[in-house]
Amino acid sequence: MSEYIEHNEDGVSVGLVEKKFFTFAEPPNEMLLENGDKLGPVTIAYETCGKLNADKSNVIFVLHALSGDSHVAGYYQGDDPKPGWWDIMVGPGKGIDTDKYFVICSNILGGCMGSTGPSSINPKTDKPYGLDFPFVTIGDMVQAQKKLIDHLGITKILSLIGGSIGGMQVLEWCAKYPEMALSAIPLATTARHSALAIAFNEVARQAIMADPHWIGGNYYAGEKPDLGLAVARMIGHITYLSDESMRLKFGRRLQEKKDFSFNFDADFQVESYLRYQGTKFVERFDANSFLYITKASDYFALDDQHGSGSLVEAFSKAGGKFLVVSFTSDWLYPTYQSKALVQAMKKNGLDVSFCEIEAEWGHDAFLLPNERLAAMVKGFLDRVYNETRY
């Protein structure tokens, strides 16, 4: 997700939140991954906002995208300068109303924000895993989330919501644990990662792996592959925006100076913006996590993995209600990909609403303040809550 999001400053917030950790270690201490590898023990970092009601029927599970984390809304105690990444959507009276719903968000397996990932310590070597970390899929991420939900004593999730790679997790949940997902809101996502999306991810990975500090993923004791990761992030950033949003936001405007530098400095604002985003990202994100998570998204094809090649078949067990949302200027996961989802759901007779929101901000639109999106999510959740009390 873009760092360029203007965070909510309206003062309405869930207030203080706390990062918690859940560690599971089944005998023999391990989680069985889709590729057959075993991993364990596994820790999942998560946060909650709002109150779980008595019959546990008000659970909203938020699934984050590539660079997100469990800190979805509110502030940490102490010196937390900005609220969680989706504070504009999650809070009292907001699209996901924390006065009414109990919101859970966890860092994905393979990530680097508290959940077990390639930068975690491998208990067998007492050193960070690096590339010894096993390959994890979107399905594995969801399997780990399921263990967290079980641990919290929750048996039904009122709604799963997420955009981009978060949306893939939403879809995976509906195919893998259909009995638990009463409804789902996949935003700006796809059932099947396209060649274009794979191509961008692959170039970003190549940029990381070309950095001599990457040294096969074993960089934790020394310098990190910051330059490579910064380039990877810059590539990602372009795909989150759009021709129109870049024209509106930057155009050909120059930095403070009025003339061209006639060298390879950043002349244009768009150049320095990208450089800044790259530099800032490496301070908080692990390059190996970037590799693992992007590759997991590339592997994602709900039709192949849950429907023997048929998307209709992949939704055959799902029984919940759906709100599918795409954005006009999103060229990473264009509307036709959301429409394919809707079509497959409808062929299964599912209760599905679809909206393509007119937005100029590209893929990032799902993270930006958008009254229409917030109202739609709110309305959908209210309906689902009223219709599916159990």
Added chain:
Amino acid sequence: MSEYIEHNEDGVSVGLVEKKFFTFAEPPNEMLLENGDKLGPVTIAYETCGKLNADKSNVIFVLHALSGDSHVAGYYQGDDPKPGWWDIMVGPGKGIDTDKYFVICSNILGGCMGSTGPSSINPKTDKPYGLDFPFVTIGDMVQAQKKLIDHLGITKILSLIGGSIGGMQVLEWCAKYPEMALSAIPLATTARHSALAIAFNEVARQAIMADPHWIGGNYYAGEKPDLGLAVARMIGHITYLSDESMRLKFGRRLQEKKDFSFNFDADFQVESYLRYQGTKFVERFDANSFLYITKASDYFALDDQHGSGSLVEAFSKAGGKFLVVSFTSDWLYPTYQSKALVQAMKKNGLDVSFCEIEAEWGHDAFLLPNERLAAMVKGFLDRVYNETRY
């Protein structure tokens, strides 16, 4: 341009061509560049096909894109495995009919295919220029081309044609030397490099400059920044294609093996295609030339540089005929940018034809076999030839 072009194999060719060199060295041996720097002596590599007629009224000047060269059509004597980069368009009976026209193509200033560029020897140091090479603009490239045309004793050019950065040169010619340009065919190009296009170029440059072998551009005595240049090329390649073309060409098809590797090998065909393109490119292209040429294209804004901010004004001296062509799936230089050109030309009362060609192959479409494009170019050239004999 893409290397993935299927080259013409129909046997119709201009036959053998020869790379020639023109070196100019005005007193005091130098060319005055737009940024005020001086450069010299300057060599321009060029090739010609067809025959110059007696009154020199059949000259077509082809301007190449980022990674092109003077070898536009035909074969070199000896072991030349494939024809020039636009052999499908330039040859006997083709869109640019060498039975009728005299075709010139030269390598751009700043390039690395025979013309003076950053990999050339700096006469002051007897070493390659590296970043001591002065900054060259699209205007400087065109100024050097003009000296070549003068040297060949040509005073009028029947038509200038080129796509992408070649198209920028076409437009620059029309604004800078309007009296010489009887007609022009800018293809898949823009009058003003957009923020999106600048962003992609900047990330590509960052990938090169992040390579430790780049060492500030002074890599000619040692290892080259091949990994960085390969990533830069991969980024470029994605922008030359389109969502649709990648879906058609690659989809989610895997390499020979049938299953995922569950590691960071190339699983998908699109990944290995990109890796291959990156690796192949570094064998023939200079990383510093990539930096200089992309930055020159980023600086290009015909309205600012020739019209005090007005594109209409920029064409006020032009008097020729125009054929402007865009392609539906080109998202690097989308059709609205060609339409802006057409509008500005029309406001000057110029004779302009415009066509948006339905094509799924993205920006690369201008280089691919396209009967409609070939027929349109042929028809336009014939008309211009008949109407502007002088």
